[in-house]
Amino acid sequence: MKCLTSSSVFVLSMLAASAHAVSIGNPGFENSFEGWVDDDPSxxxxxxxxxxxxxxxxxxxxxxxxxxxxxxNTSYRLTAYVLDSGTVGVNINGAVFDVDSDSEDWAKVEVDFNSGSNTSAEIFAKYHNGTGRFDDFSLVEVGGSNSSSSSSSSSSSSAGAGNCNNSINLNIAGASDDGSNDGNGPGNAIDGSLSSRWSSQGNGKAITLDLGGLSTVTELQTAWFKGDQRTQTFDVAVSENGNNWSTVLYNVDSQGSANLESLAIADVAARYVRITGYGNTANAWNSLLEADVYGCGDADTGSSSSTSSSSSSSSSSSTGGSGNDIPSSITDGSLFDLEGEDPDPLVNSSTLRFVPLEARVTTPNGNGWRHEYKIKSGLRIAMTDTYELFEADIKVEMSDGGKTIVAQHHASDTGTIMKLYVSDSSESGFDDSVAGNGIFDVYVRLRNTSGNEEKYALGTIQSGDTFDLKVVNDYGDVHVYAMGNSFGIPVEDDSASYFKFGNYLQSQDTSNNEDCGESGDSDSFEQCFEELGITESTVTMTNVSYERIEN
Incomplete structure (x- = not known):
C-alpha cells in the first residue's frame, strides 16, 4: 500500500451558485496517486x-x-467518471453507499448522502467485475443543509424517479404498524393533528405510510411527541412494492421542536415510506405526532431508483421488514448454510420455524441439538472487516427449564464472540434467574477485547411471547438490542468469524447449570431432554432482515 500526501489542493470553481465544492486532492490523478491511498493492483x-x-x-x-x-448536517453529491467496470462510493462513519458502473464508454456516476453529525468521510473507487478506470472526482453540497443524518446513493443513469421541481404534499392513503402500539394507532400520525400520536415502545418499531400509488418522493416532514424536550432517533426507508426496501435517511435525530421538521430526500420512486424508531433520549418510546410526504405523483412504474447500501469491497444485503418475505440470500444457499434440513425452517415466504427437537442436528463440539443457519465457511472473515445488521421478531415456545441460543457470532475455533440466550435458568445476574418457573431471561454474552465474557440482561419473556431483536456488528463493535434495552462493546476479533441464528437447544440442567449430555452425542442429548422434561423448543422468526458489508 502507498500513502502520499497532497502538496496542492485542486479547488473546483466553475460550479452553480447554489452548490459549494469540497476540496479533493488531485481529483483527476494528473499527479499520479498524490493525495490518494491506493491498494494494488492499481x-x-x-x-x-x-x-x-x-x-x-x-x-x-x-x-x-x-x-x-x-x-x-449537510447533503452532498459525489460525482466521478468510470470506464468499463468499477464502483464509486463514500464511507461515512462506517455507513457505506456506492454505485456500480459497467460501460464501454466513460459513464458519469453519482452518490448522494448526508453528513449527519460527521465532519469527514472517505471517498473511494474500487474493483467491480473487471478492469476499471476512474477520473474527475468532485464533491459538492446539494439542496442546502439538513438537520438529519441521512445517506442514500444513486446512479445518474437511473430512471423512475425523475426531477420533481414542484413538490406538493402527497396524499397518504393509509398507515400501518405491526400491531404493537399502545392504543395510539398509526392513523393518528396522518390525521392532520399535532394533538394525537402513534406510539410504540421498543427498539426498531416501525410505522409504514402508504401513498396509494407510485410517486416521486422528495421530502419527509415529521413531528415527534415532546420533540422540544427530547431527541428521537429513527431511519426512513422507501419501497415501490412493500417487499424490497431502500434506506434513504439513516440514523436521523429530531431537532428540538414539537412541530413538523423537514427532511430532504433525493428524488426516489416509492409507494411506501417506512419510519423505524429507536427510542428517544428519555425512554424507549417512539411517539410520532404527524408525518407528511412531499413529492410528485405518478412516477414511472416501469423503472426504479437506484438507491443502494452496498459495500466497499463486496457485500451481501438482504432487507426485510413488516410482513416481508424472508431474504433469499438466507434461504438460497448463497450466503448461509443450513444445519437441519428436515424439517425445512422455511414455513412460508415470511416465516422461519426452528425445531431442534425434530431436526436433531449435532456437531462434534456441540452441547445440544441445533436447527440453524450459519454463514458459509468460505465467506467467514474477521469481525473488524465486516459490518452486519440482523433483525427479527422472535417468538419462543419452550418447556419450563429450557435454554437456547437464538443468535451468535462464532469464532473460527470452538469459541464464541456473541451469544443471545433465552433461558429459564438459575444463573445469577439476570432479571429473573429462577430455574423452571416458566420465566425466561433474555440476555447477551459478549467476549471483550481482553478475551473475557461480559453479560447483560435484556428482559424476560414467557413461553409463547415474541420479542424484537437487532444485532449490529459495526466492524468489531457489537451491539445487541431487544425489548427496549441494549448492550454493546468492542469485541475480541477472530480471523474467520461467522454469524449464525436459529435455535440451538442447550443440553443443560438449568437448576444447577451443569451439562447433562456428552459433546456431540445425540443419544445422550435425547436422554437429557427426556429427563429434564424438555418436550417443546420452537423458535419462530418473522420480519427477518440481514445485511453484510465487507471492508
Missing part, C-alpha cells in the same frame, strides 16, 4: 476522461481512497 492509465491520466484498477483487492472534510 496503476495510472493514459486513457482519461479529461486531462491525460486516470486511475486504473485491475483486481479484486484494487482500490483508491481519500479522506475529505465535510460540514455537519
Amino acid at each position: 496503476a495510472i492509465s493514459s486513457d482519461a476522461y479529461s486531462g491525460s491520466k486516470s486511475a486504473k484498477i485491475t483486481g479484486s483487492a484494487g482500490r483508491v481512497d481519500q479522506q475529505v472534510s465535510l460540514s455537519a
